Amino acid sequence: MQNEFLKKLNTRFVFASDEFYAITGKKLPDYDEYEGFPQYENGVGMMRLFSYEIDEELKNIKGEIKVNKEYIIATGTLAYKFMKSISDKIMNKINGLNLKIVPIKNDFFGHSITVSGLVTGQDLINQLRSYDATEAIIVPKSMFKKGEEIFLDNITKEDVEKELNKKVIPLDISGKEF
Template identity: 25%
Template sequence: LERLMDAGIEIHAQIVLCPGLNDGDELDRTLRYCEAHPSITSLGIVPLGFTKHQDRFASSYSDDWRAARAVVEQVRPFQERAFERFGRHTFQMSDEFYLAARLDPPQADFYDGYPQFYDGIGMIRSYLDDTDAVLADAARVRRTGDALRSLGLRLVVISGEAARDTVARFVESPELSGEARAIKNYYFGGNVNVTGLICACDILDQLETDLGRVMLILPEVMFNADGLTLDGYHREHLLTLLEERGARALCSSTAPQELLSFIEGDLGL
């Protein structure tokens, strides 16, 4: 790592924090190391994720809000000093930590331009801000909701358990009157609960067999570049299976602005 930094390479690093392994004093040591090396311009701190196949770690931060909050507080002085020195916060907690700690995520400018967005750092703040911006045009959202209702369609947007309440802020707004449906991840089990790791088998098992009059939106993030889920279903095959249950099954980004535009396009608005 130091050879890379000596060569002038900017580093975006990540800590996967494991209870009893690299937290506590060991986390302090790692944070001090990063603080001493300004070439590390962002450091993501994410909680351990484990599946039903692993039993080494009996607990996780998602099970203990006090432990999660203690980590957030432990990192805070490093964030403050980084901002004083460089005008950036550098040390970034994942969304999962704020959810587990029962804390609101920081404001957008805290995320330094979201350099680790796709590691789940700042996604919730971005979604909340996008929701506020879209709902400010209440007439537009209401027009879309009215169009769905006039066709007798009920909007259902699939989400992981972790993000369900955040997605619901937009999808279940009075103007749209849809439903954000959380899918529990039985395929991986453990504490896996993010939208990007949803598997087709869990969707098929947990959705009702009669999906008539439902516009069902699958999040595009659950498919890879080849259109496959982690359990090997192709996007088109999964959509077909859901259409056979009566759904108007579609795949889209679930970010509010993009989702609203997608639904408008599908309805010809």
């Protein structure tokens, strides 16, 4: 269908969501095929853009970097494999960095809800309680209510930090920031 639109309209016009690729295991389209990411806010191309930005940042690393740090990266179950592949790339470039990707099952809304943006504070607390050795927990800002550091279940970032005795670092979905 995209090829037909590209011939007739000079645009692909229709784009599959990232969820489609995550569920089916199909390879994400190339960066240029997203045509500037016009559907980004609708969950189309977020994974490709993030991956592209990570690759660009890793290219900028010259020489050997050594650290002794460990972070937990909490994500919804849908993005687990994708985030695992990203973290493996980063750990291959930075010696001594351990990124533990933890898929958070959505007990609050139900296990059929798999996206990171609907993970709640209580689910983080319950499922990360057993993880000890870590600098901090990294979460996407999409887990919070817009403009606040409050999860959808009204648990605050500070509540999670207090319960887990770990700093929570919210990040935009940006390869550069990550």
